Amino acid sequence: MADVAFLGLGVMGYPMAGHLRAAGHSVRVYNRTAAKAEAWVEEHGGTSAATPREAAKGAEFVMTCVGNDDDLRAVCTGADGAFAGMEEGAVLVDHTTVSAMVTRDLAAIAAERGLGFVDAPISGGQAGAENGQLSVMCGGEEGAFARAEPIIGAYSKICRRLGETGAGQITKMCNQIAIAGLVQGLSEALHFAQKSGMDGEKVVEVISQGAAGSWQMVNRHKTMLADEYDHGFAVDWMRKDLGICLDTADEIGASLPVTALVDQFYKDVQRMGGGRWDTSSLLKRLTRDQ
Incomplete structure (x- = not known):
């Protein structure tokens, strides 16, 4: 079982984080609207954090599922971003659908910090997220993907690496x-x-x-x-x-x-x-x- 942070509790992220908790992982959540994170903790257990950095501190894996390029940059970078809290060797798995450009930019920052980065957008809609039956398409370094794949398995029916960084997007x-x-x-x-x-x-x-x-x-x-x-x-x-x-x-x-x-x-x-x-x-x- 892993120590996991999940950032973004929208219609997809909320049930995905729930599947991680149900699989036995230790899960800390962050959401821009704190009340949503509090509701998730009340329903699933685990803990919530006030910032992405706090959520990511000590986590082996950090999952992100937010809105767009700007949202993803905001939760990953800066003084309160996830990268600032992650320890060397940890892996960030991004489930947001974003541009390949921002994916490659963030992957480069992660590499400079000794972090793994897997772009892993999802398909299957709200029903797929709720039923743990998502299709996950991944890009990134093989080692980081191999470590993350079993964690992603908590909410996926298929998870495949398609190539290097950006291939998932x-x-x-x-x-x-x-x-x-x-x-x-x-x-x-x-x-x-x-x-x-x-x-x-x-x-x-x-x-x-x-x-x-x-x-x-x-x-x-x-x-x-x-x-x-x-x-x-x-x-x-x-x-x-x-x-x-x-x-x-x-x-x-x-x-x-x-x-x-x-x-x-x-x-x-x-x-x-x-x-x-x-x-x-x-x-x-x-x-x-x-």
């Missing part, structure tokens, strides 16, 4: 690119079925068993048909992720025309007041005038 970008196209295609299919007078549920029952089937179709079609979008991964976060994908595509010379288009469709959803709706709300954009 690049893989997560591939994940988001694929999801964007899938959700738009599913939204159009359901919209088309409804406009044709078909029963969407019956249509999905058949086509989900063939080549059109996908996780999104199986797990989201019912709530989409019911016009319910108050679960899962929010549009605001998806736009953040797609922005990272598109910026990186410009840097490496990749062409992402469908991703760029779907990003604008999500912008439309935001304008409809759906920034906190689930990403499957692309259907809402198509049916808003019905």
